[in-house]
Amino acid sequence: MDLKTNTIAGWALGAGMIALGSTIAGTMIFEGHRPEKMGYAIEGVEAEGGAGGAPEVAIASLLPTADVGKGAEVFKKCAACHTVAQGGANGIGPNLYGTLGEAIAQGKAGYAFSDALKGVGGKWTFDAMNAWLTSPRKFANGTKMTFAGLSSPEDRANVIAYLNSQGSNLPLPAAPAAGAAPVEEAGGNVAAAANAVEEDTRGETGDIANTGTPASGAPSVDPEAARKGARQ
Numbered sequence: 560m561d562l563k564t565n566t567i568a569g570w571a572l573g574a575g576m577i578a579l580g581s582t583i584a585g586t587m588i589f590e591g592h593r594p595e596k597m598g599y600a601i602e603g604v605e606a607e608g609g610a611g612g613a614p615e616v617a618i619a620s621l622l623p624t625a626d627v628g629k630g631a632e633v634f635k636k637c638a639a640c641h642t643v644a645q646g647g648a649n650g651i652g653p654n655l656y657g658t659l660g661e662a663i664a665q666g667k668a669g670y671a672f673s674d675a676l677k678g679v680g681g682k683w684t685f686d687a688m689n690a691w692l693t694s695p696r697k698f699a700n701g702t703k704m705t706f707a708g709l710s711s712p713e714d715r716a717n718v719i720a721y722l723n724s725q726g727s728n729l730p731l732p733a734a735p736a737a738g739a740a741p742v743e744e745a746g747g748n749v750a751a752a753a754n755a756v757e758e759d760t761r762g763e764t765g766d767i768a769n770t771g772t773p774a775s776g777a778p779s780v781d782p783e784a785a786r787k788g789a790r791q
Contacts, residue, residue, distance in 0.1 A: 618689040619732040621716035630721030633714050637706075643725045652704070657726030659683050659719070663749070675701030681749035685732050688719050690753035697756045 634643065640652035647654040653667035663679050664672035676699040681687065692715045695704035709715045723729055 616712050617735050618685055618712065618716055618719065620734045621712055622685065622720060622731045623734065625713075625716040625720035627717070627721050627724050629714075630717035630719070633709075633718050634721055643722070645726060655722060655725065659685070659688060659723050659727035660729050661727075663687070673699070673701060673703045675699040676703075679748050679752045684749070685719060685723075685729075686753060687749045688722070689715050690756040692718060693756050698752045700755075 637652075640650055641655050642648060642650065643655045645656045647656060649668060649670045653670040653672070661683055663681055663683055664676040679699050683691075689712075691698045692709050694708040695702050695706065696708075709718065723731075
């Protein structure tokens, strides 16, 4: 091999080494790292070491500032299945007048409740209603209720305040002390049903999406509403 060939080979080898060194140096300098504090929110990215979201706010802490008017607006989405006026007829779902404080899955002019909801028993306390509105399917697995649930605690508080104003008018529960779990005696299996909602993923709930199949068969009719209709 002559001198010219050796020179060309040497320059080629040197150029390759320079290019490789530049690549390594650039990688070390510009290697991407997630910043300790995000400059702006990135949807779908959870904080490192977190459990996947902020802790759930106790409904008793939200009820004192709940807006009945906003609750009435949200409830309009429920009107396809429920009436709420006194003496209103049952439809796909039962009439909800005076529901808070009542026994779960009982009464309502003979409405045909699912065995799943009957099995919960107890009473509709504020905590029980909050768990139910979060996810009916998780609260009573096998329920005929077909909406996914309300993911917003504020929306649930507003709806509960509205329902309470419709014939129940129960005194609001005291807000729990910091770090303390709310205690509301409901009886039956309500505590277990509420825990099933708490321990599952709240992000799976939606905003009243009626995606299921309505219950079949003729709905029960409120006798008082029927009598009023006959007189009119």
